[in-house]
Amino acid sequence: MLAVNTTSVLAKDSQPSVVGQATIASIAPEYAGTLHQKREDAAMKKWRANRIGQFFHFGLYSILGSEYKGKRVEVGEWIQNTQRISKEEYSKLLKQFNPTEFNAAAWAKMNKKMGVNYMTITTKHHDGFCLWPSKHTDFSVENTPYKKDIIGPLVKEYTKLGIDVTLYYSVMDWNHPDYRVRINSPADKQAMERYMKYAIAQLDELLTRYPEAKSIWFDGQWDPAYKSQPEWGWKLEKSVRRKHPNIIINNRVRSDAHANLDRDMSGQHYADFDSSFERKLPSDTSTELPKADWEACYTIMENGWGYSKQLVGHLKDSKELVEASAKCVSRNGNFMINFGPKPDGTIREYELNLAKEIGQWMKVNGNAFYGAEGVPLAKPSWGYITKKKEKRYLILFNKSKETNIQVPFKADNIVKVRVLGAESISIPRTVEDNGMAQFDISKLPQASIAHVIELSLKK
Ligand code: JFZ
16 A cells, blocks of 8 residues: 555645736746636626525534544544544445435525525535445445435525525545545556546536536645646636536636646636635725635634534624625625534534524625625725615624714715614714715614615715
8 A cells, every 4th residue: 555645735734825926928828817807797797696605514524523532623524634534444434424314405495594695515525425426436425324315405405495506526535546645656647637537527427417506616626736737627627617618616626837726826816716715804904896706615613614513612603704794795705604514414503593693684684795795995993885786785793882983975975874674763964074974873772793774875
């Protein structure tokens, strides 16, 4: 047995290096970032208008619940790697995967009520286990006691409720015999080339089985072998686009000829949108809006994405998640909230409660996000501003600190002011010397999450 090529590196060990000054011309053109401006076709416009999404990490690791041999690990879906569990040992979990309570319609309904417009599911995470019965491998749901496809029912039920489905696919694969972390010999290169054919065939299979899918969310592109051969990711991306011309692909799909991840050496990101804002959001000190489409994702726990039996450390609550959503939309980004379902296929109480609280808020205030975008203004102290046509939405998070808020719009231009869900509350206005509006919000009761004041501006 080879001792090498078994341990993938963690993403944070290989952050993208952006040179910044290089020109596109100095990069092998086919491997350069493709996005010099936003895609404006209908599919991309829909993706952008969706704004709020749901993420699920579900797989064999869910069975372990972030614990191995009595020890808790922080990142459940990485447990095979961090606990050095052999392939043989890990694949024994196949015989235990039996989410008898899994109910795709119930998940979809829960997310519909939560007010999310798209959903991303891990069809295959880094461990290589496939949640659909892939004809290209035995390492799938088909060879578990459960036997049945998980992806098909999800695609069907979510699509039925008008929620777009994104298929997450990890390039990194700790199970496939041909996958290589590093290329140390011509044989390694050949093996990895066979693996790339496997990945292309699997993506073709996914898009054949689930043509309703709107997007592919790639991940795990940072191992040295994959990122050192830019043509591999490039071919993967091309093959997906050939199969499904409208598909939307995130930038974790490939590298340039200099092994730069996420963005090429000129700072141009790959594919259709930038998904490298993970567990972190862009700085809000700038008034300029990002030029490219982007998406951030948060998990409820500090770091883990797959199920954890114990919920420890800082857990995000509905207010923190809505605030992160507001921040993303106010900077023209999308936001995805991750849940880690239990091994029986149900969603834990904590996450169901979050979904409920967020849903109650979205029902009243979701218009401030759906189809909305940011304004190129400094972030106000009291919260965030979004816009949609002639409407402006003031999303107030820090009300307790202020009774009067500065509104960065001319008082003369504001034709109507209303508090969403509390239309009877009046918001007295004054005009500042420079003509800008100031609102007295002292009559607004304390909100459990945030109040939204909708302004209609003159057309
Ligand atoms: C990746 C996965 O390794 C992880 O298990 C999870 O699926 C998450 C959504 O994506 O983790 C990453 C990827 C990129 C960074 C950090 C963690 N990054 O760019 O900082």
